[in-house]
Amino acid sequence: MIRLVAETGAPRLDRFLADRFSEVPRARWDIHVRAELVKVNGQPVSKGGTKLRPGDVVETDLPVITAPAAHLEAEDLELPTLFEDGHLWIVDKPSGMVVHPGPGHAGGTVVNALLHRLQTPVAAIAGEEGSEGEDAEELASGWPGLVHRLDRYTTGCLCLAKTAEAQRGIQAQFKARTVEKRYLALVRHSPRLPTLGSLLVDEPIARHKQDRLRMVVAAGGRPAQTRLRVLARTTSAALVECELLTGRTHQIRVHLAHLRAPLMGDPLYGGPGRWKDTAGGALLLPHPALHAWKLSVDHPVTGLRIHGEAPIPDAFRALAASLGLEIPL
Structure with missing residues (x-):
């Protein structure tokens, strides 16, 4: 059972729950509430539009989301x-x-x-x-x-x-957060990126209140931690290794944007979006420059640690080269 406390200016119940559990659509929360599976101050409620007051205690289990597997x-x-x-x-x-x-x-x-x-x-x-x-x-x-x-x-x-x-x-x-996930990101350079060693970004993430496609760093959001290490940099760009310590929607993109170092090719979070090669004027990378580089997990049967490493895509390397970044890998 999950227990939450509404803050000042809390919205209707279904939106309150959707903002805190972004993996569950608001429509699914509305169904969950109408089934009287959510309590407010100890009493079951049946309307997703129930208005919350500051200090109201909301108790619920996460809804089951059924996939159309059949x-x-x-x-x-x-x-x-x-x-x-x-x-x-x-x-x-x-x-x-x-x-x-x-x-x-x-x-x-x-x-x-x-x-x-x-x-x-x-x-x-x-x-x-x-x-x-x-x-x-x-x-x-x-x-x-x-x-x-x-x-x-x-x-x-x-x-x-x-x-x-x-x-x-x-x-x-x-x-249990024992899976190791490391990403490579090409970003706009920012003085807030670490100069030496690594930087732990420990900032909660919530869905943007107006733009439902975006997530933002916000007090009261879900805990989120990303460890960053700069592998190469110029005055305008950087190659960053990102280790996910938690897993929130758009976590790397949001934390980098929070540091004013948005991903190249990510206009949703403020990243510059178009580069052309010097020869044919072709688009080098028309999407966010993010690569899930390494993944390590314990084998669920043998217990042995399994390591996966994905080769860096040619388009990612081409963009890095156009930005003057040498990939030291």
């Missing part, structure tokens, strides 16, 4: 393999591939590719639903084989489970 189709899609055995499949997700089906993406996703790889009934690999959220990198239970997500245009390491047992085991590691 309607998924297996598709023969190319996904480079970084590690594979009978329990895990760590892939190098390409830019532009969506992790699971959703509005506008009925197929062609990582989940469709996993089903083809396994030739296994969906029920055999569909783990328990409901989990702590992660970013676009957040945890993604409810979908067969998924234990975390990457944004559509983020490249690199994505861990998939081949059995329900493996899915539950890896999800537990994400919740």
Whole structure:
């Protein structure tokens, strides 16, 4: 049971819950409330539009989000393999591939590719639903084989489970924060980036009150921690290694923007968006310059530490070179 206290100027109940648990849509919270599964000051309520007063105590469990697994189709899609055995499949997700089906993406996703790889009934690999959220990198239970997500245009390491047992085991590691995830980011240079060593950004994240597509650093948001280390820099740009210690929606993008060092190619968070090569004038990287470089996880059956490392994409290297940054890797 989760217990929350409303602050000054708290909104209606369903919005209050959606702001704190961004992985659950507000419409799903409204259903949860109408089923009288949320209490305010110890009493069940049945309307998502219930107005909260400062100091009101809200108690609830996270709703179960049901994925339409029974309607998924297996598709023969190319996904480079970084590690594979009978329990895990760590892939190098390409830019532009969506992790699971959703509005506008009925197929062609990582989940469709996993089903083809396994030739296994969906029920055999569909783990328990409901989990702590992660970013676009957040945890993604409810979908067969998924234990975390990457944004559509983020490249690199994505861990998939081949059995329900493996899915539950890896999800537990994400919740315990024992999974190591390191990203590479090309950003606008900022004096707030670390000069030597690393910097721990420990700033809570919440959904923007007006722009529901964006997340922001905000008091009262969900705890979020990112460790940053600058690998190369010029007067205008930097290559940054980002270690996710928690997993919130858009966490790296939000924390970098908070330091005034937004990702190149990320106009949603203030990053410059277009570069052209010197020859043909082609776009070098038309999306956020973020690469899920390394992932380490304990094997859910053997207990051995498994390490995945995704090669840096050519487009990422080309952009770095155009910015005068040498990638020392």
